[in-house]
Amino acid sequence: MTATTTWAHLPGPDPLPDAQVRERSADAPFGTVFTEHVVTLRWTPGRGWHDGTVCPHTTMTVPVALAGLHYGQVVFEGLKVYRQPDGVPAGFRVADHARRFAASARRLEIPELPGELFESAIRALLAVDGRWVPEGESRALYLRPTLYGAEATLALRPAREYAFQLLAFPTEAFFGRAVEPIHVWVPAHYSRAAPGGTGEAKCAGNYAAGFAAQREAAEHGCRQVLWLDAAEHRFVEELGGMNVFWVTEDGTLGTPPLTGTLLPGITRDSILTLASRAGLRTEQRPITLNELCSPATTEVFACGTAAVATPVGAIVSTHGRWPVGDGRAGPVTTGLREALTAIHHGQAPDPDKWLLRLA
Numbered sequence: 118m119t120a121t122t123t124w125a126h127l128p129g130p131d132p133l134p135d136a137q138v139r140e141r142s143a144d145a146p147f148g149t150v151f152t153e154h155v156v157t158l159r160w161t162p163g164r165g166w167h168d169g170t171v172c173p174h175t176t177m178t179v180p181v182a183l184a185g186l187h188y189g190q191v192v193f194e195g196l197k198v199y200r201q202p203d204g205v206p207a208g209f210r211v212a213d214h215a216r217r218f219a220a221s222a223r224r225l226e227i228p229e230l231p232g233e234l235f236e237s238a239i240r241a242l243l244a245v246d247g248r249w250v251p252e253g254e255s256r257a258l259y260l261r262p263t264l265y266g267a268e269a270t271l272a273l274r275p276a277r278e279y280a281f282q283l284l285a286f287p288t289e290a291f292f293g294r295a296v297e298p299i300h301v302w303v304p305a306h307y308s309r310a311a312p313g314g315t316g317e318a319k320c321a322g323n324y325a326a327g328f329a330a331q332r333e334a335a336e337h338g339c340r341q342v343l344w345l346d347a348a349e350h351r352f353v354e355e356l357g358g359m360n361v362f363w364v365t366e367d368g369t370l371g372t373p374p375l376t377g378t379l380l381p382g383i384t385r386d387s388i389l390t391l392a393s394r395a396g397l398r399t400e401q402r403p404i405t406l407n408e409l410c411s412p413a414t415t416e417v418f419a420c421g422t423a424a425v426a427t428p429v430g431a432i433v434s435t436h437g438r439w440p441v442g443d444g445r446a447g448p449v450t451t452g453l454r455e456a457l458t459a460i461h462h463g464q465a466p467d468p469d470k471w472l473l474r475l476a
């Protein structure tokens with residue numbers, strides 16, 4: 118199947134009135150109110166990707182022995198579409214998300230979805246659900262492409278059939294519009310990713326494996342988990358489902374290097390690019406938890422598509438509690454967040470052509 122292939126449209130209920138779309142989009146908790154359609158594809162040996170379909174967003178029927186469900190052969194992406202000042206919706210770094218989706222698929226022995234098909238699926242969804250792209254600062258349509266083993270088998274091997282689905286929902290920035298610093302919890306026991314494991318793939322199982330630590334964090338009044346390396350439990354790796362940055366006294370912006378246990382965030386890459394362009398010194402190097410908690414660290418923030426950039430106000434572990442700076446959002450965090458948000462919404466030049474106009 119090529120990108121120019123037409124998509125079959127399954128009949129569904131009448132479109133919702135515009136007023137109801139607006140009403141449902143307003144202030145819904147993250148990932149709870151979905152647009153009206155889903156785009157799907159199937160993969161079978163010999164035929165590859167085929168059966169491109171735009172269907173109503175309803176319950177799907179799957180085999181009880183669904184391979185992806187039993188053995189976790191599931192990868193996904195998360196990207197956003199922003200309403201531009203002229204009204205056209207634009208996707209952020211779509212080709213880069215498609216490349217990462219393919220890399221995650223390879224890691225789990227899932228056939229890759231070609232980049233053109235990834236983009237074509239997004240265009241097909243936007244063609245029917247474009248009015249769900251919200252207007253306004255920090256609001257966007259969040260796209261969730263997923264690939265999973267769709268064969269009905271419990272054989273312990275990669276599935277021989279796969280399914281792709283793309284769904285969407287309108288969203289505010291993950292932690293809300295206000296940039297309130299979050300407190301983060303350092304688990305004493307749990308790790309997210311080990312060398313040679315799946316830490317750099319966006320696979321569903323990584324999230325399930327983190328939920329116990331997330332509960333521990335909540336029990337200690339924290340919003341997210343600060344993950345340390347699995348081998349020594351000394352080096353800072355990620356922050357929940359986000360990448361982490363820090364600022365040191367001399368104004369240098371740092372982030373851990375991509376060693377294979379971190380997810381190569383597209384927001385991370387965007388922030389490094391924007392920071393260098395703004396003349397900030399940047400470094401990618403390992404940092405210990407001790408150094409992150411020392412007074413030499415003036416700012417810490419988390420970044421990802423869902424949250425954009427969220428300041429960290431304090432780091433908490435069984436050993437104590439360390440405020441970061443004065444506990445409020447620092448100037449570097451705020452500046453970078455605003456610079457990136459301005460590009461998202463078409464309010465600043467886009468020299469790297471990160472936005473893909475989708476109409």
Ligand SMILES: *Cc1c(COP(=O)(O)O)cnc(C)c1O
Pocket residue numbers: 195319355357358359360380381382383384385420421422423
């Ligand atoms: C998705 C994700 C990120 C952030 O990636 P973005 O491309 O910036 O959204 C960071 N860490 C983990 C574990 C992730 O799953």
